[in-house]
Amino acid sequence: MNSPQKRIGLVGTGFIASGFARLLHNHATDLTLSAVLTRRPAASVEGFPCTNRFTHSEQELLDKSDLIVECSGDVLHATRIIDIALKAGKPVVTMNSEFHVTTGSYFADKGLLTEAEGDQPGSIAALREEAVMMGFKPLVYGNMKGFLNHHPTPEEMAYWAGKQGISVEQTTSFTDGTKIQIEQALVANGFGGTITRQGMEGPKATDVTKAAIELARGAAERGQAISDYVLAPGNAGVFVVGTHDKSEWKALNYLKLGDGPYYVLVRPFHLCQYEIIKTVRRVLHGGGVLLNNSSSPTVSIVGIAKHDMPAGTRIDRAIGGFQVRGEAARIADVKGHVPIGMIQDAVLTRAVSAGQTLMFDDVELPDSLAHTIARQLYA
Numbered sequence: 001m002n003s004p005q006k007r008i009g010l011v012g013t014g015f016i017a018s019g020f021a022r023l024l025h026n027h028a029t030d031l032t033l034s035a036v037l038t039r040r041p042a043a044s045v046e047g048f049p050c051t052n053r054f055t056h057s058e059q060e061l062l063d064k065s066d067l068i069v070e071c072s073g074d075v076l077h078a079t080r081i082i083d084i085a086l087k088a089g090k091p092v093v094t095m096n097s098e099f100h101v102t103t104g105s106y107f108a109d110k111g112l113l114t115e116a117e118g119d120q121p122g123s124i125a126a127l128r129e130e131a132v133m134m135g136f137k138p139l140v141y142g143n144m145k146g147f148l149n150h151h152p153t154p155e156e157m158a159y160w161a162g163k164q165g166i167s168v169e170q171t172t173s174f175t176d177g178t179k180i181q182i183e184q185a186l187v188a189n190g191f192g193g194t195i196t197r198q199g200m201e202g203p204k205a206t207d208v209t210k211a212a213i214e215l216a217r218g219a220a221e222r223g224q225a226i227s228d229y230v231l232a233p234g235n236a237g238v239f240v241v242g243t244h245d246k247s248e249w250k251a252l253n254y255l256k257l258g259d260g261p262y263y264v265l266v267r268p269f270h271l272c273q274y275e276i277i278k279t280v281r282r283v284l285h286g287g288g289v290l291l292n293n294s295s296s297p298t299v300s301i302v303g304i305a306k307h308d309m310p311a312g313t314r315i316d317r318a319i320g321g322f323q324v325r326g327e328a329a330r331i332a333d334v335k336g337h338v339p340i341g342m343i344q345d346a347v348l349t350r351a352v353s354a355g356q357t358l359m360f361d362d363v364e365l366p367d368s369l370a371h372t373i374a375r376q377l378y379a
Contacts, residue, residue: 006284007034009065009090011081012072015166016095018048019273020069025049028277035064037081062088067283069116069276071095073170075319075341079103079370086111091283095276097121097179097186098319101301102341103373104293105189114289118275121186124238125291126278127267128191136242136263139219141187142212143180143229143238145202150176151306154322169320178319178326178340180229182301185328188227189297196226198302198329205230208239209264216241216262227299227328237268300378301326303340303358311350315363318343324358331378336360342374 008024008031010017017036024033026049036053038045045051055061058081061068068085070092072078078099085092091112094100100115107113117126124141131138152175154168161171173179181199188194196218205211211230219226220243241264244252249260257263279290303324315323318340326340336359338346346363360379365371 003030005030005032007032007064007066008280009034009061009068010036011061011068011070011078013038013040013045013048013054014071014073015170016071016073016273016276017069018045020071020276022047022049023274023277031277031280035061037061039077058084062090065090067091067093067280069093069095069280070099071273071276073098075099075102076344076368076370079368079373082107082113083369086113093276093279093283095119095122095272097182098341100293101182101185101189101297101299102339103370103377104186105295105297105377106373108292108295112283112289113292114279114283115186115190115291116276116279117290118270118272118279120180120183120238120270121190121291122275122279123267123270124187124240125190127238127240127265129290131240131242131265135248136240136244136265138191138240138242139216139225139262140212140239140241141184141191141193141225141227142215142241143184144208144235145177145180145229145231146233146235147175148177148202148231150325152176167320169317171320172322173320176306176325178301181326181328182319182340184227184229185299185301186291186293188299188328189293190291191225191227192294193225193227194222195228195299195328195330196222198333199327200228202229202231205232208232208235208266209258212239212241212264213262220262235268237266237270239264239266241265297377298331299328300331300334300337301340302329302334302337303343305352305354305356305358307354309348309352311348313348315343315346315348318346329357336379338363338365339374339378342371
């Protein structure tokens with residue numbers, strides 16, 4: 001007798017969510033998309049299958065789901081939905097690193113919560129898992145970035161958003177570096193690593209392997225694994241650098257990994273929404289957590305003013321906006337900072353200068369569960 005289909009509830013109807021929904025609908029006969037929680041009118045959603053599964057009811061989502069996939073991209077919304085899902089005993093798979101580095105640590109020990117493979121953090125986690133099984137000891141959890149501009153203009157971002165078929169906000173967070181800072185903070189926290197300095201090293205590289213090995217040398221000197229990235233136009237994917245048993249150097253050299261002692265393992269792609277299904281099946285089959293922010297994070301994302309702003313200014317958009325950008329920082333070095341994921345819709349209580357890190361005392365935040373949690377974690 002065939003096992004009944006597992007019911008997958010989905011939160012979000014954007015680029016990632018719609019791609020995942022199409023994959024389930026077209027290719028996953030063992031899974032069914034049972035409910036889709038959205039705040040948008042159904043008629044406004046394009047390219048999404050099974051619109052008859054749309055709901056505005058959180059309870060309906062819970063009642064119809066064995067597992068919930070959250071990819072709304074909204075920190076405040078995700079915090080609230082994941083809270084009720086875990087309280088209801090539902091495992092949650094996310095593609096929302098912004099949520100994890102803002103409030104995710106509060107939930108890390110309150111149920112099964114994991115980031116999915118596909119976006120860079122989950123892909124690094126999967127590569128790390130493979131590396132450890134093969135006997136490597138990781139020293140660097142690495143990301144690759146092709147372009148960086150801390151201060152892009154709205155006109156530039158509108159052009160590239162249209163060209164790439166994603167939102168202006170997403171395009172801006174990728175371009176100004178906020179997204180990669182968020183991703184690598186999540187990886188550092190998830191695997192007990194650290195960063196070498198605020199903003200990370202991010203060396204420019206024409207040879208990714210050489211740059212990765214230099215990062216590994218620095219990590220070895222520190223005696224702790226680090227999370228970082230290389231700025232390498234034309235390259236894509238993630239990497240892990242590790243050491244191995246000295247007795248294995250000849251075999252590893254034969255297998256084209258070089259003389260050591262640092263070996264670079266590269267995964268030259270990450271396919272976002274198409275890979276979420278691997279983590280869904282991992283959880284359903286008892287594989288447990290791939291990656292979360294841990295219950296004791298040491299790295300956060302500070303919000304840095306992009307330009308001078310007077311008291312009373314409202315921050316319309318934090319992640320992917322034109323008023324602030326994010327940098328990874330050690331929490332012990334920035335006590336009292338407000339994480340960038342909380343700054344959306346904040347109002348400045350006093351003037352800030354370009355380059356200034358925003359603290360809780362600098363902003364008035366709307367009441368929310370995420371606000372309460374963030375103050376417990378970071379204030």
